[in-house]
Amino acid sequence: MWRAGTFKDSGQGSGVRDQLKSNNTGHRPPATGHWYYGFTLIELLVTLSILSITLSFVIPRIMGREEAELKSAARKLLYTARRLSDEAVFKKERQVLNLDIDNNEYGKGDDGKRLKLPPGISVDHLQIGKEEIRKGMASITIFPSGFRDEAMIHLTGKGKGKGYTVVIPALGERFEIRED
Secondary structure (H helix, E strand, C coil), X not given: CEECCEECCCCCCCHHHHHHHHXXXXXXXXXXCCCCCCCCHHHHHHHHHHHHHHHHHHHHHHHCHHHHHHHHHHHHHHHXXXXXXXHHXXXXXXXXXXXXXXXXXXXXXXXXXXXXXXXXXXXXXXXXXXXXXXXXXXXXXXCCCCCECXXXXXXXXCCCCCEEEEEECCCXXXXXXXXX
């Protein structure tokens, strides 16, 4: 019998009463008589998989945002050069990729749309053949035959150290991005 929050023995069998007192929850233990506390293996695996998927999206955004922007800018510049190379061969006319190092812009010829590099990313220097250019305007010519000025465009971020080099070969389709 219960009275004022305490259990008073009514004298009937002590088995259930002892079990109720032992766990202080008011619930009976499983048929084995043992309580198991904790998580199952499936619960742990589901929790860990959800956590790992979430972290795989969050960590790159927090840790490598500047590096991701720098690599993205290098890819866009590489795709522009590759597109101009394909266009020169297809249309059978000379194409020019102009780079304005001072304003961090690049584009097709003089009349083409200019693309600006993201803030904090700049062209450190440009090497066309053996000539190194650090400021001003530079042009990479692409001929209808598939030949083009051999060039390396070095992009850097405002952070420390990391940079990428866009390699434009004189002949062939092996445009590439190298990590500095």
